[in-house]
Amino acid sequence: MILSILTDKIGTLSIYSILFSILSVHLPKQNLRKMAQETIITLENITKTYEMGDEIIHALKSVSLSIDQNEYVALMGPSGSGKSTLMNILGCLDSPTSGTYILNQIDVSSMSDSELAEVRNKQIGFVFQTFNLLPRLSALDNVALPLVYAGFSKEVRQQKAIQALEKVGLTDRMMHKPNELSGGQRQRVAIARALVNDPAIILADEPTGNLDTKTSVEIMSIFERIHDAGNTIIVVTHEPDIADHAHRIIRLRDGVVESSYVNEKIVRADDPNHHYKIKGV
Numbered sequence: 656m657i658l659s660i661l662t663d664k665i666g667t668l669s670i671y672s673i674l675f676s677i678l679s680v681h682l683p684k685q686n687l688r689k690m691a692q693e694t695i696i697t698l699e700n701i702t703k704t705y706e707m708g709d710e711i712i713h714a715l716k717s718v719s720l721s722i723d724q725n726e727y728v729a730l731m732g733p734s735g736s737g738k739s740t741l742m743n744i745l746g747c748l749d750s751p752t753s754g755t756y757i758l759n760q761i762d763v764s765s766m767s768d769s770e771l772a773e774v775r776n777k778q779i780g781f782v783f784q785t786f787n788l789l790p791r792l793s794a795l796d797n798v799a800l801p802l803v804y805a806g807f808s809k810e811v812r813q814q815k816a817i818q819a820l821e822k823v824g825l826t827d828r829m830m831h832k833p834n835e836l837s838g839g840q841r842q843r844v845a846i847a848r849a850l851v852n853d854p855a856i857i858l859a860d861e862p863t864g865n866l867d868t869k870t871s872v873e874i875m876s877i878f879e880r881i882h883d884a885g886n887t888i889i890v891v892t893h894e895p896d897i898a899d900h901a902h903r904i905i906r907l908r909d910g911v912v913e914s915s916y917v918n919e920k921i922v923r924a925d926d927p928n929h930h931y932k933i934k935g936v
């Protein structure tokens with residue numbers, strides 16, 4: 656009744672904007688902050704072109720997408736579709752040619768290389784197909800390496816590296832060099848290294864590409880634990896079995912997002928009915 660009288664007097668739009676302001680004032684500040692923080696990655700019309708002599712390669716044509724905190728996304732698509740290019744931009748290893756990239760509410764699209772490096776060290780952990788470990792360093796020293804740039808003392812570096820190696824179940828191999836470890840163990844060292852700075856986002860480009868099926872499942876179970884602990888995970892993969900673990904699947908084709916959909920049938924690596932286990936793993 657009161658609403659209809661007011662609506663007559665000052666118009667529907669105005670009454671809703673007044674109601675909205677009253678509600679906003681009474682919403683707890685923390686909730687507002689939480690709502691505002693939910694999206695961790697926003698890309699708007701991102702392009703990336705490479706110049707090769709006379710040829711211009713449009714690796715990303717116009718990519719717009721957003722990813723929420725604690726999402727678990729698989730990025731798929733044919734070879735050359737732009738997955739690694741997109742991961743490099745997401746991970747602040749490279750800048751887009753044009754477009755806007757908001758990471759954790761900060762516009763990183765036109766940052767300098769040194770500013771990008773700082774954001775990268777704090778917010779992002781990388782895992783690569785080829786592990787990218789330093790051959791002369793032990794597992795422990797490989798994991799502790801990113802902390803050198805963060806300026807921690809040697810004692811704190813070792814402590815944090817041991818904690819990260821515990822998370823991937825590898826403390827018994829921490830004095831081994833990479834060539835004294837199996838492929839799966841090397842990838843676990845690389846994951847520990849990605850985790851050691853406590854980044855919000857883990858980016859993995861074909862993390863199981865060099866591993867057998869059994870070891871791939873072990874690695875996926877580690878990603879699940881990291882995701883359960885609150886991290887945002889983005890995994891590039893060609894393998895549908897690996898993408899099945901993600902909660903959302905984004906497909907790229909020819910430098911654009913072809914589709915993005917929720918995975919209705921998430922497979923858990925620790926599920927007793929896991930299809931790999933049926934094969935005798």
Ligand SMILES: Nc1ncnc2c1ncn2[C@@H]1O[C@H](COP(=O)(O)OP(=O)(O)OP(=O)(O)O)[C@@H](O)[C@H]1O
Pocket residue numbers: 705706707712713714732733734735736737738739740741
């Ligand atoms: N540094 C570069 N210079 C020139 N062209 C590049 C460069 N990096 C990538 N490209 C080109 O950009 C396109 C996208 O490459 P990208 O590596 O992102 O594909 P991808 O989806 O990761 O493929 P794959 O599945 O084979 O790893 C390809 O045509 C590639 O040849």
Ligand SMILES: [Mg+2]
Pocket residue numbers: 738739740
């Ligand atoms: Mg690639």
